[in-house]
Amino acid sequence: PARDLPAGAGFAGFRLQESRSGHPGRNGEALDWKSNDWVAFLGASYFRAVGELYQYGLSARGVAIDPAVSGKAEEFPDFTHIWLETPQAGAEYIVIYALLSGPSLAGAYRFRMHRGNGVTMEIETALHLRKDVTRLGIAPLTSMFWYSETAKQTAIDWRPEVHDSDGLALWTGSGERAWRPLNNPPHTMASSFVDGDPRGFGLMQRDREEGHYLDGVHYERRPSLWVETDGRWGRGSVQLVEIPTDDEIHDNIVAMWVPEGPAKAGNAYNFRYTLHWLADEPFPTQLGRVVATRLGNGGQPGTTRPRGVRKFLVEFLGPALEAVPFGTKPEVVLSTSRGSFSYVLTEAVPDDVPGHWRAQFDLTVAGSEPVEMRCYLKAGDTVLTETWLYQYQPF
CATH class of the missing domain: 2.70.98.10 (Beta-galactosidase; Chain A, domain 5)
Structure with a gap:
């Protein structure tokens, strides 16, 4: 035609x-x-x-x-x-x-x-x-x-x-x-x-x-x-x-x-x-991948939540995390362009899904300028996940 x-x-x-x-x-x-x-x-x-x-x-x-x-x-x-x-x-x-x-x-x-x-x-x-x-x-x-x-x-x-x-x-x-x-x-x-x-x-x-x-x-x-x-x-x-x-x-x-x-x-x-x-990347990796990024109020439940503090939960899932031995917690590696971290921890997500872990931390930062952050999980010298990069616009 x-x-x-x-x-x-x-x-x-x-x-x-x-x-x-x-x-x-x-x-x-x-x-x-x-x-x-x-x-x-x-x-x-x-x-x-x-x-x-x-x-x-x-x-x-x-x-x-x-x-x-x-x-x-x-x-x-x-x-x-x-x-x-x-x-x-x-x-x-x-x-x-x-x-x-x-x-x-x-x-x-x-x-x-x-x-x-x-x-x-x-x-x-x-x-x-x-x-x-x-x-x-x-x-x-x-x-x-x-x-x-x-x-x-x-x-x-x-x-x-x-x-x-x-x-x-x-x-x-x-x-x-x-x-x-x-x-x-x-x-x-x-x-x-x-x-x-x-x-x-x-x-x-x-x-x-x-x-x-x-x-x-x-x-x-x-x-x-x-x-x-x-x-x-x-x-x-x-x-x-x-x-x-x-x-x-x-x-x-x-x-x-x-x-x-x-x-x-x-x-x-x-x-x-x-x-x-x-549907997905054509070249898969054994590393844990980021599957969710969640934000909340910083601080701890039952206490007055501090101003200028944001809580982050970054979820990872993948074969390298499935291989983490029982009783072992991956270590979270964090960096930020400005501000400071507190309440940093890792934990298995309570959903009975193998290899599903999350990093949790609070970021304290002043002002409204964007913040650039990096995060990944490791065990000893072994990197377990891809690197999470995030640009946080304080609110």
């Missing part, structure tokens, strides 16, 4: 439908290819795919130009031309070429997309800058986070949680695994995680409990999106932009790789990476 469009008809994008042979659905049934699509390219350089839970959610973009730069409007270049390579009979992938153009840059893209357990996209890109760019985002991901179990002071709503993603997962070039819960901050925040040759990063939806959302749009089925780097990406940083929102209709989260050094007119960039649209 696309070939039959008259010249100049114009179109906003395209979708790829499921296989005519009937891709198995979430409950094992064969999906009707006419009414079920698995990839959509629509608007500027935005595109998205269903995950293995058969639901759309967050989006990816070809590039991000100056998001959250003070005094400068963000630029949204367009995929102006798209070519679909005719697949051979029985092919399990489709290849797409795209030309990106905007005032500040031009780019060429190759997508090799496979529909399996979720969707994978092998992407090659070549970018050429026409103008200086303050913040050049490579492999940008765009999502929505309104509120979660951590803090709900930004919302009056009947649902327990509302978000397409609940955290940023990092796998650094040095091999560290980290988890940064998302925030809905009082004002726009940009966080930078400096690295060299990162192995990957992604915006994840870890909470899969339907009862934590109670919504017919099924946030518990939204895909997680992981960027697997290919080759040497050099020095730079994974940057996380969080924009205040008061509703679920606004995409307010951006995660991206920003190369080190100024992005000057005339610069050229080449990157290769794979996007994994799945």
Whole structure:
């Protein structure tokens, strides 16, 4: 049908439908290819795919130009031309070429997309800058986070949680695994995680409990999106932009790789990476993972609660914690950019789930400036969990 469009008809994008042979659905049934699509390219350089839970959610973009730069409007270049390579009979992938153009840059893209357990996209890109760019985002991901179990002071709503993603997962070039819960901050925040040759990063939806959302749009089925780097990406940083929102209709989260050094007119960039649209991270670890971050009043029950003190409970779950011998408690390792800790302890979560532990501590801090914290569990010299990173906005 696309070939039959008259010249100049114009179109906003395209979708790829499921296989005519009937891709198995979430409950094992064969999906009707006419009414079920698995990839959509629509608007500027935005595109998205269903995950293995058969639901759309967050989006990816070809590039991000100056998001959250003070005094400068963000630029949204367009995929102006798209070519679909005719697949051979029985092919399990489709290849797409795209030309990106905007005032500040031009780019060429190759997508090799496979529909399996979720969707994978092998992407090659070549970018050429026409103008200086303050913040050049490579492999940008765009999502929505309104509120979660951590803090709900930004919302009056009947649902327990509302978000397409609940955290940023990092796998650094040095091999560290980290988890940064998302925030809905009082004002726009940009966080930078400096690295060299990162192995990957992604915006994840870890909470899969339907009862934590109670919504017919099924946030518990939204895909997680992981960027697997290919080759040497050099020095730079994974940057996380969080924009205040008061509703679920606004995409307010951006995660991206920003190369080190100024992005000057005339610069050229080449990157290769794979996007994994799945329910979880594609490269699991034996380390305990963060499964919840909870905040409460500091101090102890039955006493006057002190002002300026917040209690944190960080829950971890995973095979390395299941192996902790009976009667042994993991040690919590904490650090903060400012303030002080008290009432620090670890305990098994009383739910009879093996390997489910939590770190508990109070943070005393003055003022309203953000606080950056780190936390992980260990036994002796053995690290048992990924690193919890958190930006606390005092309230």
